[in-house]
Amino acid sequence: xxxxxxxxxxxxxxxxxxxxxxxxxxxxxxxxxxxxxxxxxxxxxxxxxxxxxxxxxxxxxxxxxxxxxxxxxxxxxxxxxxxxxxxxxxxxxxxxxxxxxxxxxxxxxxxxxxxxxxxxxxxxxxxxxxxxxxxxxxxxxxxxxxxxxxxxxxxxxxxxxxxxxxxxxxxxxxxxxxxxxxxxxxxxxxxxxxxxxxxxxxxxxxxxxxxxxxxxxxxxxxxxxxxxxxxxxxxxxxxxxxxxxxxxxxxxxxxxxxxxxxxxxxxxxxxxxxxxxxxxxxxxxxxxxxxxxxxxxxxxxxxxxxxxxxxxxxxxxxxxxxxxxxxxxxxxxxxxxxxxxxxxxxxxxxxxxxxxxxxxxxxxxxxxxxxxxxxxxxx
Amino acid sequence: xxxxxxxxxxxxxxxxxxxxxxxxxxxxxxxxxxxxxxxxxxxxxxxxxxxxxxxxxxxxxxxxxxxxxxxxxxxxxxxxxxxxxxxxxxxxxxxxxxxxxxxxxxxxxxxxxxxxxxxxxxxxxxxxxxxxxxxxxxxxxxxxxxxxxxxxxxxxxxxxxxxxxxxxxxxxxxxxxxxxxxxxxxxxxxxxxxxxxxxxxxxxxxxxxxxxxxxxxxxxxxxxxxxxxxxxxxxxxxxxxxxxxxxxxxxxxxxxxxxxxxxxxxxxxxxxxxxxxxxxxxxxxxxxxx
Numbered sequence: 001x002x003x004x005x006x007x008x009x010x011x012x013x014x015x016x017x018x019x020x021x022x023x024x025x026x027x028x029x030x031x032x033x034x035x036x037x038x039x040x041x042x043x044x045x046x047x048x049x050x051x052x053x054x055x056x057x058x059x060x061x062x063x064x065x066x067x068x069x070x071x072x073x074x075x076x077x078x079x080x081x082x083x084x085x086x087x088x089x090x091x092x093x094x095x096x097x098x099x100x101x102x103x104x105x106x107x108x109x110x111x112x113x114x115x116x117x118x119x120x121x122x123x124x125x126x127x128x129x130x131x132x133x134x135x136x137x138x139x140x141x142x143x144x145x146x147x148x149x150x151x152x153x154x155x156x157x158x159x160x161x162x163x164x165x166x167x168x169x170x171x172x173x174x175x176x177x178x179x180x181x182x183x184x185x186x187x188x189x190x191x192x193x194x195x196x197x198x199x200x201x202x203x204x205x206x207x208x209x210x211x212x213x214x215x216x217x218x219x220x221x222x223x224x225x226x227x228x229x230x231x232x233x234x235x236x237x238x239x240x241x242x243x244x245x246x247x248x249x250x251x252x253x254x255x256x257x258x259x260x261x262x263x264x265x266x267x268x269x270x271x272x273x274x275x276x277x278x279x280x281x282x283x284x285x286x287x288x289x290x291x292x293x294x295x296x297x298x299x300x301x302x303x304x305x306x307x308x309x310x311x312x313x314x315x316x317x318x319x320x321x322x323x324x325x326x327x328x329x330x331x332x333x334x335x336x337x338x339x340x341x342x343x344x345x346x347x348x349x350x351x352x353x354x355x356x357x358x359x360x361x362x363x364x365x366x367x368x369x370x371x372x373x374x375x376x377x378x379x
Numbered sequence: 380x381x382x383x384x385x386x387x388x389x390x391x392x393x394x395x396x397x398x399x400x401x402x403x404x405x406x407x408x409x410x411x412x413x414x415x416x417x418x419x420x421x422x423x424x425x426x427x428x429x430x431x432x433x434x435x436x437x438x439x440x441x442x443x444x445x446x447x448x449x450x451x452x453x454x455x456x457x458x459x460x461x462x463x464x465x466x467x468x469x470x471x472x473x474x475x476x477x478x479x480x481x482x483x484x485x486x487x488x489x490x491x492x493x494x495x496x497x498x499x500x501x502x503x504x505x506x507x508x509x510x511x512x513x514x515x516x517x518x519x520x521x522x523x524x525x526x527x528x529x530x531x532x533x534x535x536x537x538x539x540x541x542x543x544x545x546x547x548x549x550x551x552x553x554x555x556x557x558x559x560x561x562x563x564x565x566x567x568x569x570x571x572x573x574x575x576x577x578x579x580x581x582x583x584x585x586x587x588x589x590x591x592x593x594x595x596x597x598x599x600x601x602x603x604x605x606x607x608x609x610x611x612x613x614x615x616x617x618x619x620x621x622x623x624x625x626x627x628x629x630x631x632x633x634x635x636x637x638x639x640x641x642x643x644x645x646x647x648x649x650x651x652x653x654x655x656x657x658x659x660x661x662x663x664x665x666x667x668x669x
Contacts, residue, residue, distance in 0.1 A: 026536040235554040
């Protein structure tokens with residue numbers, strides 16, 4: 001009997017170990033509001049005090065009942081969104097499809113958990129994209145192909161579910177998922193999809209104004225340039241420029257690799273990277289690159305963090321590079337513990353926050369000169 | 380029997396001293412396993428590329444691609460399965476062999492001598508005591524590599540698509556193919572399956588996995604009358620624990636994996652049936668005792 005049990009235990013352990021050799025399944029989401037950093041790191045969202053790096057509380061859903069087998073675990077990886085009222089929108093990317101608005105100012109003294117202001121459970125697919133808040137409405141793209149429009153007045157009442165794409169196969173034979181935060185010009189919202197599409201939706205009528213195909217999946221969002229045009233990168237290795245009114249578009253730049261992160265527009269420049277590790281600075285006015293693309297080291301999925309005197313880039317190797325206006329690259333922070341950085345860094349209260357995968361800590365705060373201020377958990 | 384023994388000895392002449400043909404097979408299997416586990420990402424990449432290649436051929440239906448892929452895996456491992464069946468049968472026949480029974484009786488109190496005599500008998504009869512489990516061991520890397528392969532291929536998070544892009548060979552246009560269409564019948568193959576029945580969320584696919592695994596192991600278990608038959612005891616034990624293990628796998632992982640298990644189980648039953656090894660009486664309660 002003992003031999004049998006040992007045999008079964010070995011098989012089960014081997015199965016669990018080997019099937020778990022896939023590494024992490026998603027990179028964390030990160031946001032900050034000047035006092036607190038919110039890190040969505042798979043099992044929970046952690047609120048971390050910026051000054052000290054100490055955890056204030058964590059949130060792992062409102063279902064605290066005992067479970068013998070947790071066969072439907074939550075997955076918190078979507079970038080939290082902080083509203084003007086100070087609520088934090090948290091999305092569960094697991095199979096429960098829950099969206100919470102939590103109030104960090106209302107903490108339960110016994111459980112040290114924040115109060116849930118409202119909860120939305122009407123979606124049928126996974127939440128990957130952070131929602132966009134326009135006025136008193138929240139636009140939340142879901143992997144089920146819908147954009148759910150919620151009323152921020154009372155929190156959760158559904159105004160509309162806009163069917164943007166078919167989540168499995170569209171007319172071009174591509175399955176679609178909405179993974180990126182939309183962007184708005186005040187009259188429309190612009191939505192990108194993994195089914196190679198870009199959409200414009202009227203903010204008042206919720207009608208799709210135009211829909212264009214890019215020839216490659218679009219995992220990142222769109223950026224509105226200083227010229228009023230819309231810029232979108234895709235896995236087709238091209239940056240495209242769209243007329244936001246008509247959807248008329250043309251490629252403006254071929255890239256060396258897939259464009260993953262959302263481009264960042266600052267003044268007349270557009271900054272973005274590709275997964276081959278190249279960083280691009282594109283002049284919108286002159287319609288040309290400011291300088292030849294630079295390659296700091298490895299793949300870049302994060303959007304660049306544009307600051308007043310430099311641009312910070314987090315690469316897959318975990319290092320952070322500083323790039324000046326002339327394209328000169330300097331290693332700003334050297335990650336020595338094999339951590340991987342896929343999440344866009346955040347600047348808040350004088351710190352640059354970088355979220356990591358596959359290392360001893362989930363988050364590091366760097367001072368303005370790139371020196372480590374603290375890590376979470378503390379090392 | 381003497382002829383077989385002489386044949387075996389004649390072949391062993393070419394091998395280094397102390398090495399039998401069977402021990403070389405064991406070393407080869409261990410080498411393959413070590414090679415697979417030290418090149419884990421390469422094994423995963425091979426499986427992913429095979430799946431994506433079939434997906435492109437069958438009109439972008441990952442469910443059909445997965446079923447065809449399972450058939451392909453079954454065809455590739457057919458000789459291994461056949462050898463496994465042969466090995467299991469040989470071990471079982473040995474349990475009733477008069478020489479085997481004689482040494483069991485003679486050396487019942489001397490374990491060391493008994494082991495030596497058993498090894499001698501294995502050599503004489505050309506039986507590898509690991510003959511039935513070595514082919515299974517070779518299949519383990521395939522089974523375990525399938526979990527990440529299916530997870531990456533279907534890709535329900537950005538990181539899984541990024542990892543997929545690194546595993547796909549240059550000749551496949553992955554940028555045009557991703558994201559893969561994971562809809563099959565009523566399921567999203569990238570997520571664990573649950574079906575709403577009478578207001579309850581039922582893991583239908585996981586239950587089918589458990590049922591087909593149980594049926595497969597029962598049907599393919601050779602009948603045994605010897606209560607001391609270790610192989611039969613292990614087989615009986617596995618017919619209970621394997622369905623439970625695969626049920627929990629299917630409950631928690633992408634339903635694509637459950638589709639693989641079900642297809643594989645059905646194909647295994649078909650293969651055994653084609654070889655005339657299926658014993659339908661095993662499904663009846665108490666049939667083992669007869």
